[in-house]
Amino acid sequence: IGTTHAIKVDNRLLTSDPDIYAAGDCVENTDILTGRPCYVPLGSTANKQGRVAAINICGGNETFPGVLGTTVCRVFDYCVARTGLTEHEAQAAGYDVVTVLTGSPDREHFMPDARVIMLKLVVDRLTRRLLGVQAVGPGHGDKRIDIASTAITAGMTVDHLANLDLGYAPPYSLAMDNLITGANIAKNKLDGVFESITPMEVYQKLWNKEDFVLLDVSSPQEYEEERLPGSILIPIGTLRGRIHELPKDREIVTFCRLSIRGYEAALLLKAAGFQNVRVMDGGVIMWPYEKVHGMT
Ligand SMILES: Cc1cc2nc3c(=O)[nH]c(=O)nc-3n(C[C@H](O)[C@H](O)[C@H](O)COP(=O)(O)OP(=O)(O)OC[C@H]3O[C@@H](n4cnc5c(N)ncnc54)[C@H](O)[C@@H]3O)c2cc1C
Numbered sequence: 001i002g003t004t005h006a007i008k009v010d011n012r013l014l015t016s017d018p019d020i021y022a023a024g025d026c027v028e029n030t031d032i033l034t035g036r037p038c039y040v041p042l043g044s045t046a047n048k049q050g051r052v053a054a055i056n057i058c059g060g061n062e063t064f065p066g067v068l069g070t071t072v073c074r075v076f077d078y079c080v081a082r083t084g085l086t087e088h089e090a091q092a093a094g095y096d097v098v099t100v101l102t103g104s105p106d107r108e109h110f111m112p113d114a115r116v117i118m119l120k121l122v123v124d125r126l127t128r129r130l131l132g133v134q135a136v137g138p139g140h141g142d143k144r145i146d147i148a149s150t151a152i153t154a155g156m157t158v159d160h161l162a163n164l165d166l167g168y169a170p171p172y173s174l175a176m177d178n179l180i181t182g183a184n185i186a187k188n189k190l191d192g193v194f195e196s197i198t199p200m201e202v203y204q205k206l207w208n209k210e211d212f213v214l215l216d217v218s219s220p221q222e223y224e225e226e227r228l229p230g231s232i233l234i235p236i237g238t239l240r241g242r243i244h245e246l247p248k249d250r251e252i253v254t255f256c257r258l259s260i261r262g263y264e265a266a267l268l269l270k271a272a273g274f275q276n277v278r279v280m281d282g283g284v285i286m287w288p289y290e291k292v293h294g295m296t
Helices: 043-057 087-092 139-153 177-190 199-207 220-227 236-243 260-273
Strands: 071-075 077-084 095-103 116-124 130-137 211-215 231-233 253-254 278-281
Touching: 071 139, 071 236, 077 095, 077 139, 095 177, 116 139, 116 177, 130 139, 139 177, 139 253, 177 253, 199 211, 220 231, 236 260, 260 278
Parallel strands: 211 231, 211 253, 253 278
Antiparallel strands: 071 077, 077 130, 095 116, 116 130
16 A cells, blocks of 8 residues: 555556556556656546556556646536646645746637636746646636646656647637747746736735735726726826836736736836836736726
């Protein structure tokens, strides 16, 4: 019996008894990234292990490499999925991580069946390797999680991932896939050109009544539809002309619906001499707290 209280097997799925193999829900697995024992009972694993154990029982020599804990399930209309390590798991395993929150449609926005996917990427700061991805939303997160699982297994860095040759056509995907956008944000963060703050940290600052500017650079229509409490609006197209309205001696947190224009705004402000500027990860759609709706 292993440390997870499931049956301990070697990589050929042999138990401590040389005549007994074990596979499926009753066995302990090895986490491919950490090398540590883990218990992740899944049908996907059980089926592969059944084959490996059967070949070995019949005199063959197959090995099972371990798991990344890749899981997908449907929760009402949402696809909820993960692969690899979460931020906390990676930190507990000793990694210094960079995380990315990114939300966008799962195919071109003009397709009537486009649905949002929210992704969180966990990346090793030292090696720039992808360690884990979690997905949630009505869009096809499962596809991105399967790509991520392949990338993690292959030991890909975010630099590799950012230029992966994925298929693109508007009914199926984006020209820059959600995962590729996430990899590019991770690259920008690792290279020091994307200084970010998480929605949780922003919420804490609001809660503590800290003196900072929460700058939404969305369109007036988007702002009216949905905005963050305590935010002010300067649409990105008008920011250059209204830059004098912003204080240089206070921190400015920029964002928009997805924080793509928010990033653009941060670059613009920095170029204009603002020193204390950060982009809120994920934008309005990844704000997990209450939002304000309707006329200002
Ligand atoms: C509701 C539900 C949904 C799931 N959905 C998914 C999913 O979407 N994706 C996924 O990857 N995994 C899913 N799983 C997990 C997946 O079903 C299991 O990981 C997988 O079936 C494990 O296979 P196994 O052969 O190890 O065990 P099992 O499939 O549990 O097979 C064990 C068999 O042994 C029999 N048995 C037990 N005791 C004895 C005994 N004393 N003598 C003889 N026979 C015995 C049982 O009756 C059973 O038929 C789901 C599980 C549940 C419960």
